[in-house]
Amino acid sequence: MTPMTTPRRTPRVAIVGGGPGGLFTAHELQRLADRPVATTVLEASGRLGGKISTPRFESSGVRYEAGAAEFYDYEHLGNDPLKDLVRELGLPIRPMGGAAVHVDDAVVANLDDLRDRLGAEAAASLLAFDATARDRMTPREFYASGERGGVATAAAHRPFDRSMAEIADDRARRFVEHLIHSDLATEPHRTSEEYGLQNYLMNDPAYMRLYGIEGGNERLVESLASRVDAEIRLGCRVDSVERAPGGPMIVRWTVDGVESADAFDAVVIALPHDQLGSVAFRGDRLAPAVAAHQAHHDHPAHYLRVTMLFDRPFWRGTCSDSFWMLDRFGGCCLYDESARDPAAEHGVLGWLLGGEAARTLAESDDATIVAKALAALPPAFARNAAPLREARVHRWTRAVSALPGGRSSLPLDRRHCPEPDEHPDLYFVGDYLYDSTLNGALDSAQYVAAWIAGRIADAPTH
Ligand SMILES: Cc1cc2nc3c(=O)[nH]c(=O)nc-3n(C[C@H](O)[C@H](O)[C@H](O)COP(=O)(O)OP(=O)(O)OC[C@H]3O[C@@H](n4cnc5c(N)ncnc54)[C@H](O)[C@@H]3O)c2cc1C
The missing domain is CATH 3.50.50.60 (FAD/NAD(P)-binding domain)
Known part of the structure; x- marks a missing residue:
């Protein structure tokens, strides 16, 4: 040296x-x-x-995440330097999770929902993809994938749209696209099979868990x-x-x-x-x-964050997870930002859009973006909506790597x-x-x- x-x-x-x-x-x-x-x-x-x-709304001082939303937890698979650091710094953490995808205004949270909403063929097609994905990358391979230091696999070279094309059923393919779009922050043809599969598999706690800092x-x-x-x-x-x-x-x-x-x-x-x-x-x-x-x-890959402060968390009767995936904007994630602070009386929702939808919508003014995000609320949420007090838009065009x-x-x-x-x-x-x-x-x-x-x-x- x-x-x-x-x-x-x-x-x-x-x-x-x-x-x-x-x-x-x-x-x-x-x-x-x-x-x-x-x-x-x-x-x-x-x-x-x-x-x-982590800025605050002007009208109330309520906090929300404008950038990095959650920390990825690999501790169950091996050494996790980030979790070790968070622990060493004495920062309290709160697990985060969400298993539901809103498809055509209905909630798909398990295989039965999937069969009911998308049909038996789509469910079978998705199960086949899921089995292939797990076969191509075990939790330990997933954990080690960033550490190879130059040993490129075939999956690192193959574009992810080829793997997506293996999903025979259109509805199943769209379901997977919507599920992973806001994590990938790009379209399947712009990334590799390896990165695409990682973003699909990380929805399973056997591969990865999530937490935020209180x-x-x-x-x-x-x-x-x-x-x-x-x-x-x-x-x-x-x-x-x-x-x-x-x-x-x-x-x-x-x-x-x-x-x-x-x-x-x-x-x-x-x-x-x-x-x-x-x-x-x-x-x-x-x-x-x-x-x-x-x-x-x-x-480059793109994000757009839209965060809204409401008088109360009007969605809590319908859903209690920390986030849900929506089949809007090519697939986006909707965070219950106020779940980060259970004592809070207010309600904060955060939309995380990714990829081309984020890049193109970011060119609009804030009022247009807020109106489109509100229009994308699942009807079950929108029916009970409380008054909107303040909205914030954060543009992250080109800010991450595809x-x-x-x-x-x-x-x-x-x-x-x-x-x-x-x-x-x-x-x-x-x-x-x-x-x-x-x-x-x-x-x-x-x-x-x-x-x-x-x-x-x-x-x-x-
Ligand atoms: C919307 C969004 C959501 C995300 N969600 C997650 C998540 O859930 N989990 C996760 O692990 N990661 C997430 N990320 C990624 C995470 O934010 C990044 O991994 C992390 O911020 C990278 O840190 P960095 O220091 O390399 O870059 P940055 O955070 O971009 O910091 C770079 C710094 O350099 C400064 N700078 C730029 N040019 C100059 C210059 N010429 N001179 C001096 N300073 C300069 C900038 O002002 C900035 O402060 C997300 C990112 C975005 C945009």
């Missing part, structure tokens, strides 16, 4: 991006390094947390920020990264229109794939290497360090390298933090 190029008592590390990936990296580096590290987190916006965001998912960000011993600069947009001739890495940024620069022993780019273009990577080798990295991961890891997955070192010859001290962290989730962002941060900590340990200390 190459030691740090600039020997210092206190190595200087810049982390570009103060989202979960950046904060996980700072936290892991602090944990793993054998000496203090001068870490600087450079965040363009006025807040930490990126796509973990008091809001953003508590994870607050808790990490309070523990990380780093200089955190908000409102600090990084403009460029390059190597000084024969010297350290130089990071340039702008705050309130004023440009500044500093030298670092290592730089971590903790930006999502769609924001890599906000930074100019300069140098004859670096520029094309990062351009190739971006092109490899340029598979094909995490890219079309052919690269070895882990290469994923994280696209130009190792002249820039072995420039690392990339992000969920787009693994699985488009917070778990992937943490896995990626752990990998890079361990790498940097190893190089610090090997560096002279004079």
